[in-house]
Amino acid sequence: MSKKSEVAHPLDGAEPVAGNGLLHRRLFLRGGALFTGATALTGIAGVGAAQAADYPAWRKEPGRPFVAYGTPSKFESDTQRIVTVRAPGYPTAGAGSSRTPLQLLEGIITPSGLHFERSHNGVPDIDPAQHKLLVHGLVKQPLVFTLEALDRYPRKSAIHFVECSGNSGGGWGLNPPVGPVGTMHGLVSCSEWSGVPLAYLLDEAGIDPKAKWILAEGADAAGMSRSVPLSKCLDDAMVALFQNGERVRPEQGYPMRLLLPGWEGNMNVKWLTRIKVTEGPTHTKDETSKYTELMPDGKALQFTFPMGVKSTITRPSEGVNMQGPGYYEIAGFAWSGNGKIARVDVSADGGQSWAPAALQDPVFPKALTRFRIPWEWKGGPGIVLQSRAVDETGAVQPTRDKLIEERGIKNAYHYNGITSWEVRESGLVKNVWA
Amino acid sequence: MFGRKRVAAAAAVALACVAGTALAVDPPKLGQRAPADLLALMDKSIPPDGTGLPPGQGTPVQGQAVFLEKCAVCHGPRGEGLTNDRLVGGEGTLTQEITAKTVGSFWPYATTLFDYIRRAMPYDAPTSLKDDEVYATAAYILALNGIIKETDTLNAETLMKVKMPNADGFINQWVEPAPKAAAR
Incomplete structure (x- = not known):
């Protein structure tokens, strides 16, 4: 407890439910309206008497008028994707990625402008009036769809994450990556996607009984292409036209992308221009030499x-440091390519004891899921925060040691080991292997 | 194998299940018949059985000229790797501490090499190579790896005879799920 506290805190006297001060997941919710004194405990500055004596400037003059497309507050200019800076003249600047700053986000939706990018030869500038989607191969009748035509089909919407299978790849390394959560885990984002079920288009073309796979190809300069089992295409696959209510962003495949909920991001082919129905997989470069x-x-x-069950705490985390002893909410993201998140456990003692976190509604299958748990931080050494997700199929997020024991250190893709954040006595938070 | 009826049934179930509710009416059919010239332009992917490999041919010597002009800036003059992937050597390293996953040590099919060069390379001018140049460039990379001889010629027939050293190095993880139960 802070010595500054003069008011009773609603969590005072709460018994820890796991080591190093983890509290029952419902306590913050029970605290409810009584929780107003909380900021006083941590001594947050900025409510001094001098400032309170007059209205701030924005209270005393008209605000600005209306704009056609809004942008975040100028005070939020640090909320940016994490972009790898290339040397001038680097020959393949459009092959690579930028990452979502997960540590700065709340809820489960990733703002479209912060959705991670992964492209193999840059972002094409596609004129939607000239874009075509060809469906051919083992079909009765090869067909071409324009965007104008696709816009007339019945649509569906669903909230799903897209995760690059190389996400968290730093976990395979000898040393923990340095930097905020997004540096290591920021190749996952979550959006509401709307579009046309792929099954409509395949059915219209007429699927040959021999068909078991498709090849999906993008209209980018890489002609990025991946093979997909036909059964997935007839299950929940979508030709996504909209992202978070507006047309899909160029970096995400404008004017249309393939969406394969829960599956490797690379397969969710952006700038989708061709679907060839085939008997077997085509064994493209990106499903042989890469993404294996x-x-x-x-x-x-x-x-x-499918992307495996996974989670990470985002608050506190590296760069999101402690602001003095007292009560905190530990929060983070959990997700699984197999379905819904069933539970998330949190540890403050490096996995020796665990307490269940509250799952924030809504919880959707194959979507980011927000978890929260209250915590009293008393300072001191030996604090390592971890989260462990379990999905509805019963799959449990493994420890890093177990993952490496089973798979070695050269998988490069599909890392889903438990993330560990050491909270030092000073309040500094660091990514560690534990 | 899927029987005709089973595929049709699976498609029907999938359609009925989309968005969780059965459609009261069928979706519109607004696809247009694909013209032959569009199919010829876009249908360029090459699976391991070689279907679609075009006429044309090239030799490692011809490929070296293309490679030095258009590829070496990123991959090094002998495919040793610079800003971008190493393409040559590395055999026997897949179990070593220092691993080199190259065309020679890792790629399972020569068709993938042809497909990828034609589809995506060179980085600053994709789709610009003629089919002869694609065969020649692939031949140069295969010869640098010792997979074909420097005197060999690569074409649709000879490419299909190339056996990549790591052809058996991949384990398929995909298991086809059981068909879903009929729609409620």
């Missing part, structure tokens, strides 16, 4: 499509 997982015996796992 090299095992210790030298064999590589191929077609590992």
Whole structure:
């Protein structure tokens, strides 16, 4: 407890439910309206008497008029994607990624302008009036769809994450990556996607009984292409036209992308221009030389499509440091390519004891899920925060040690080990292997 | 194997299940018949059985000229890797501490090499290479890896005879799910 406290805190006297001060997940909710004194406990500055004596300037003059497309507050200019800076003249600047600053976000939706980017030869500037989607191969009748035509089909909407299968790849390294959450885990984002079920278009073309796969190809300069089992295409696949209510952003595949809920981001082909129905997989460059997982015996796992169950605490986390002892909410993201998140447990003692976190509604299948748990931080050494997600199929997020024991350190993709944040006595938070 | 009826049934179930509710009416059919010239332009992917490999041919010597002019700036003159991927060597390293996943040590199919060069390379001018140049560039990379001889010629027939050293190095993880139960 802070010595500055003069009012009773609603959590005072609450018994920890796990080591190093983790409290029952419902306590903040029970606190409710009584929780108003909380900021006083941590001594946050800025409510001095001098400022309170007069209205601030914005209270005493008209605000600005209306704008056609809003932008975040100028005070939020640090909320940016994490972009790798390339040397001037770097020959392949459009091959790479930028990452979502997960540590700065709340809820489960990623603002469209902060959705991570991964492209293999830049972002094309596609004229939607000239864009075509070809559906051919093992079909009765090869068809071409314009955007104008697709706009007349019945649509569906769903909230799903997209995660690059290389996300969190730093976990395979000898040393923990340095930097905020997004640096290591920011190749995952979550949006409301709206568009046309792919099954409509395949059915219209007429699927040949021999067909078991498709090849999906983008209209970008890389002609990025991936093979997808037909059963997924007839299940929940979508040709997404909208992202968070507006047309899909250029970086996300404007004017249309393939959406394969829960599966490797790379397969969610952006700038979708061709679907070839095939008997078997095409074994493209991006499903052989890349996006396959090299095992210790030298064999590589191929077609590992769903993203495994995973979570990370985002608050506190590296760069989101402690502001003095007292009560905090630990919060983070959990997700699974297999379905809904069923539970998330949190530890403050490096995995020796665990307490269940509250899952924030709404909880959707194959979507980011927000979890929260109250915590009293008393300072002191030996505090390591961890989160462990379990999905509705019963799959449990593994420890880093267990993952590496099973898969070695050269998988490169599909890392879903438990993330550990050391909270030092000073309040500094660091990414550690624990 | 899927029977005709089973595929049709699966498609019907999928359609009925989309968005969680059965449609009262079928979606419109607004796809237009794909013209032959568009199909010829866009249908360029090459699966491992070689379907679609075009006429044309090239040799490692011809490929070296293309490679030095258009590829070496990123991959090094002998495919040793610069700002971008190493393409040559690395055999036997897949189980070593320092691993080199190259065309020679890792890629399972020569068709993928042809497909990728034609589709995406060179980075600053994709789709600009003629089919002869694609065969030649692939031949140069395969010869640098010792997979074909420097005197060999690569074409649709000879490319299909290329056996990549790591062809058996991949384990398919995809298991086809059981068909879903009929719609409620």
